[in-house]
Amino acid sequence: xxxxxxxxxxxxxxxxxxxxxVWAFDLNELHVAAINRGGLRLSGAGDVLGHPRATSDGxxxxxxxxxxxxxxxxxxxxxxxxxxxxxxxxxxxxxxNGLGNEETIVxxxxxxxxxxxxxxxxxxxxxxxxxxxxxxxxxxxxxxxxPLDEVERLADACTRAxxxxxxxxDARGPxxxxxIFNASTNPIGALTGLTHGRVCERxxxxxxxxxxxxEGKAVAAAQGIELDADPxxxxxxxxxxxxxxxxxxxxxQDVEARRQTEVDYLNGGIVRFGQEHGVPTPLNAAIQxxxxxxxxxxxxx
Amino acid sequence: VTxxxxxxxxxxxxxxxxxxxxxxxxxxxxxxEEHAAALxxxxxxxxxxxxxxxxxxxxxxxxxxxxxxxxxxxCKGTDLEPLAARLEGTLRHAAVMTIQNGLGAEEIVAGHxxxxxxxxxxxxxxxxxxxAHIEYVLDTATWIxxxxxxxxxxxxxxxxxxxxGGLKAEAFADLRPAQWSKLIFNATxxxxxxxxxxxxxxxxxxxxxxxxxxxxxxxxxxEGKAVAAAAGVELHxxxxxxxxxxxxxxxxHFPSMLEDVDAxxxxxxxxxxxxxxxxxxxxxxxxxxxxxxxxxxxxxxxxYSE
Numbered sequence: 001x002x003x004x005x006x007x008x009x010x011x012x013x014x015x016x017x018x019x020x021x022v023w024a025f026d027l028n029e030l031h032v033a034a035i036n037r038g039g040l041r042l043s044g045a046g047d048v049l050g051h052p053r054a055t056s057d058g059x060x061x062x063x064x065x066x067x068x069x070x071x072x073x074x075x076x077x078x079x080x081x082x083x084x085x086x087x088x089x090x091x092x093x094x095x096x097n098g099l100g101n102e103e104t105i106v107x108x109x110x111x112x113x114x115x116x117x118x119x120x121x122x123x124x125x126x127x128x129x130x131x132x133x134x135x136x137x138x139x140x141x142x143x144x145x146x147p148l149d150e151v152e153r154l155a156d157a158c159t160r161a162x163x164x165x166x167x168x169x170d171a172r173g174p175x176x177x178x179x180i181f182n183a184s185t186n187p188i189g190a191l192t193g194l195t196h197g198r199v200c201e202r203x204x205x206x207x208x209x210x211x212x213x214x215e216g217k218a219v220a221a222a223q224g225i226e227l228d229a230d231p232x233x234x235x236x237x238x239x240x241x242x243x244x245x246x247x248x249x250x251x252x253q254d255v256e257a258r259r260q261t262e263v264d265y266l267n268g269g270i271v272r273f274g275q276e277h278g279v280p281t282p283l284n285a286a287i288q289x290x291x292x293x294x295x296x297x298x299x300x301x
Numbered sequence: 302v303t304x305x306x307x308x309x310x311x312x313x314x315x316x317x318x319x320x321x322x323x324x325x326x327x328x329x330x331x332x333x334e335e336h337a338a339a340l341x342x343x344x345x346x347x348x349x350x351x352x353x354x355x356x357x358x359x360x361x362x363x364x365x366x367x368x369x370x371x372x373x374x375x376c377k378g379t380d381l382e383p384l385a386a387r388l389e390g391t392l393r394h395a396a397v398m399t400i401q402n403g404l405g406a407e408e409i410v411a412g413h414x415x416x417x418x419x420x421x422x423x424x425x426x427x428x429x430x431x432x433a434h435i436e437y438v439l440d441t442a443t444w445i446x447x448x449x450x451x452x453x454x455x456x457x458x459x460x461x462x463x464x465x466g467g468l469k470a471e472a473f474a475d476l477r478p479a480q481w482s483k484l485i486f487n488a489t490x491x492x493x494x495x496x497x498x499x500x501x502x503x504x505x506x507x508x509x510x511x512x513x514x515x516x517x518x519x520x521x522x523x524e525g526k527a528v529a530a531a532a533g534v535e536l537h538x539x540x541x542x543x544x545x546x547x548x549x550x551x552x553x554h555f556p557s558m559l560e561d562v563d564a565x566x567x568x569x570x571x572x573x574x575x576x577x578x579x580x581x582x583x584x585x586x587x588x589x590x591x592x593x594x595x596x597x598x599x600x601x602x603x604x605y606s607e
Contacts, residue, residue, distance in 0.1 A: 192601045
């Protein structure tokens with residue numbers, strides 16, 4: 001559900017398995033037509049030609065055992081609304097960025113699986129995705145309606161397809177680690193125009209990043225979430241020249257292209273969960289308001 | 302007739318020079334010779350809220366300035382230090398008035414001469430249409446107060462001269478309450494505008510949703526108020542009310558810091574946001590949001606080289 005870059009990585013790889021039938025749902029009709037005509041090609045970190053069946057019509061989907069939602073966070077609701085009927089007896093996993101996607105999906109389907117994924121790529125042309133980086137995916141039940149062995153069945157299929165995944169009881173740790181990382185660095189790049197490395201080498205700006213990280217950690221701790229790694233270490237690791245020093249955060253790319261950002265689901269998500277658990281998050285709220293202001297400037301000027 | 306020097310002819314300097322030339326002998330000090338030549342040859346046209354062309358003298362040479370009674374340094378804050386240095390040893394009988402945004406302009410000028418000094422802040426605005434044409438946009442007042450070797454009476458005489466020229470002005474015994482009101486207003490509004498690319502419009506007063514920009518603006522203003530209180534300054538105007546009023550006028554003003562960032566020029570960040578943050582730190586007041594805005598705009602300036 002949502003066959004952009006990340007959705008295509010799952011769809012193309014899973015379609016190679018003999019025991020799995022894959023359907024791709026996406027509103028990009030050119031992409032859908034290209035997939036149905038010549039297959040879905042991945043190149044880069046892996047070269048794959050998969051043959052999922054693709055459609056822009058949610059009603060055309062058959063009943064499925066599993067759904068994987070991979071849209072941008074702001075499109076979750078319409079995407080799951082259009083496809084929920086296919087998962088009436090199945091399970092729906094999200095591998096999206098940000099917070100709140102599970103809550104949106106569970107309003108439409110019974111059984112939801114929380115997921116966090118690190119592979120990345122970009123759509124080069126209809127039917128063709130560049131696979132930039134490989135990476136792991138972690139799945140866990142959203143609530144008690146989902147037995148762990150069903151989560152394991154999904155993780156096993158992904159792993160066999162070349163998308164390593166594991167199933168855990170509580171997948172909030174990796175999710176919050178990734179959200180805190182993104183919320184503390186992406187908008188800083190977007191607001192200043194600096195690459196990840198240049199954000200981190202300015203001590204005053206790096207201190208602002210730490211302020212954002214600390215708020216996110218406090219909100220996670222208040223919910224009893226144990227992060228699976230310290231976002232601070234990941235931020236410093238990514239700032240190394242051989243890792244992602246020159247990387248322009250996706251939110252900076254969004255702002256430069258005047259595309260709506262995912263700030264409401266990153267910093268906005270931290271603020272919302274903070275309010276629910278009585279943890280103040282003034283810096284994340286300020287950053288969210290500034291990025292929303294940037295978005296508003298595109299329609300005003 | 303009073304002789305007045307206006308040093309720097311951007312928007313504010315041009316508005317002052319043209320209007321004062323109606324009631325005084327005005328010489329404008331510019332950086333570029335073609336700017337001075339244009340003013341000498343064509344005069345300075347005022348449109349918008351005024352409609353006249355002022356005759357005045359102009360030069361790029363500080364040594365050629367007349368023996369004026371009043372000199373107004375109307376350059377941008379980032380240009381004040383070199384301007385004051387160029388004026389060393391000149392204008393021996395003049396009172397010198399600063400009009401820059403932020404804090405610290407008077408101290409910079411004081412380091413370059415023994416002139417009696419006046420402080421001022423201005424709320425008027427204009428748009429330059431070339432070297433010899435200024436559009437008078439917002440006709441809000443300029444506030445003037447004594448600083449070094451001057452009295453409220455001196456401030457009042459200058460205010461009267463500015464008023465006689467057709468602008469709005471008011472004298473104060475102590476300018477700091479007004480200066481701090483504007484400092485907090487500018488640090489907040491200019492910083493947020495520079496980061497979001499939004500002109501100062503209705504978004505800055507929206508406070509309905511938690512992520513509305515007005516909530517951040519109000520929180521930034523509250524931090525500034527806490528610094529003013531710790532500095533012993535009782536604000537002349539509530540910066541939040543100034544913000545709401547300005548957005549209600551319906552004119553979408555582009556703060557200079559936004560124009561500077563768009564044009565990838567150095568901004569007045571240090572004398573505005575930097576000054577406020579340093580005062581907060583000196584007084585031990587926690588201002589995390591003002592610090593964030595200050596650091597983000599500073600980094601934005603650093604990104605010009607990307």
